[in-house]
Amino acid sequence: METDAFATVRRQLGGISRRDFIKFCTVLAAGMGLPLSAGARIAEAVVTAKRPPVIWLSFQECTGCVESLLRSSHPTLEHLLLDLISLDYSETLSAAAGHQVEEAKADSIKANKGRFVLVVDGAVPTKDNGIYCKIAGKTALEILKETAPHAGAVIAMGSCASWGGVAAAGSNPTDAVGIVDLLPKQKVVTIPGCPPNPYNLLSTVLYYITFKKLPELDEKGRPKFAYSRIIHENCERRPHFDAGRFAQQFGDDLHRRGACLYKLGCKGPETYANCPTVLFGETGAGTWPVGIGHPCFGCTEEKVGFKTPLFTLANIKELSPPVFFSEAFPDKSGISPGIKVLAAGTAGMAIGVGGTAALAALKRSDADDEGDEKGRGDGKEV
Ligand code: SF4
Structure with a gap:
């Protein structure tokens, strides 16, 4: 019998049938190289797990990483991802702005220490102490260094966040680097691509929610299910x-x-x-x-x-x-x-x-x- 939670999720996903929802999760499981039985587990986790808080930081970027997620022709992917998580801070997607949003970010980091997922898109300029990218009076470098150590998981979304990408191309006038270089003591999941495929982010988040750990990564931090x-x-x-x-x-x-x-x-x-x-x-x-x-x-x-x-x-x-x-x-x-x-x-x-x-x-x-x-x-x- 269908639970209320299941019905709610299906409604949020545009009223797809229960069968299609299970099928969707099963095929995503196959895409991650998991046994088909994992599909039911993923479906269960989607409807029952507490939504992980997410802080999404955007630095030196073109917004293409977020756009590729939002502009998919079928709305389900974006809805599924945004309904799966509790997006506590995103410069690109927040309706609010200014001090209010910065306070909300600080509160979320404090309340969810060691539990929140940090997603970063865009590279970080390091020249002249990083003054070429500032948000709310702080450099991207400062924001990253004060946020990342408190995160439960860190995901670099796109090639720029992973290893510099377009911002670091050619003469690299701002000495831009990816966050992997700046967080040598932390495990960073990289989802490179220009833009990255939103399915790879969705699958990584689903894996984390379902199994309470990160998927297997290659030596560059990329999920093996997508980059092997x-x-x-x-x-x-x-x-x-x-x-x-x-x-x-x-x-x-x-x-x-x-x-x-x-x-x-x-x-x-x-x-x-x-x-x-x-x-x-x-x-x-x-x-x-x-x-x-x-x-x-x-x-x-x-x-x-x-x-x-x-x-x-x-x-x-x-x-x-x-x-x-x-x-x-x-x-x-x-x-x-x-x-x-x-x-x-x-x-x-x-x-x-x-x-x-x-x-x-x-x-x-x-x-x-x-x-x-x-x-x-x-x-x-x-
Ligand atoms: S077959 Fe290989 S080289 Fe040719 S278009 Fe495809 S990926 Fe490129």
Whole structure:
């Protein structure tokens, strides 16, 4: 029988069915590499757990990290995240401003010492004692140093907060750095990306709420469920790379026909992220940079995005088989048409299906997953 809490959450999520809600949580669990049974646990935690207080600080940034969360075409993702947490302070989202808000932040830090989650987007300028970014009379450097030690968990949202990103690019006139460099004694979860995928934040928060600990992280602090596979493995243009079909310039015939973007500077072969499988903007087929014809910029890799010129060829780190082979050009040699081999491990497939299926679960009332994978890549391949 449905509890009041369950009904409330479903209402907040736009009245989706109980079945779809459970399905959504189950697919998110699969996306995190958890057994499917963890979906029920996550669903339970969503409706019963006390909402963790969150302080969200924005420093040297373009607001793209917050925008990517808020501007998803389907409102459920943003609602789910904002309903899951108690957002006690956010310069971008607060309706109130000035002393009132600063007092609310101080009160929340005091009341929730060691329990609140600190989310930071944007880099921190360090030149001239950090005077290039000040909020309420304090530098970003001061705010970070006085807030982070009291947090239960610290999340760097986006490439700038993780390791400097765009603010630290080129000559880096303000000596901007990511918060990882400034908090050497604290574990910082990094969710790099420009913008980062909001699903990765949602999944990290859900994991923290459900299991009372952080998900497994790689050596750069990135959740392994989202950043353990190289983009090149999951890319729908991979058959063209393997067959040697490369777009030579933007707008040429091969570019328009969906060929590989390696020669246009695609950094997919040296970048770890789940962009090709989770996608962006919740609009479905192909909505990620490579899917719409732009080479991967490498924004989730510390020494690639914002550090390597786009026109340089990527360093091919490893050449493991792709997770799946989609149809290549039927009229060309190389990969024979129709090859569809499930070549890689099931974990990758779970991650791959995770994001898009989660969206589908919310958008459909009936369990009819047929056609999801088929839809991806439509219009790009001939
Ligand atoms: S080089 Fe880029 S476009 Fe080509 S297969 Fe790899 S990730 Fe995809």
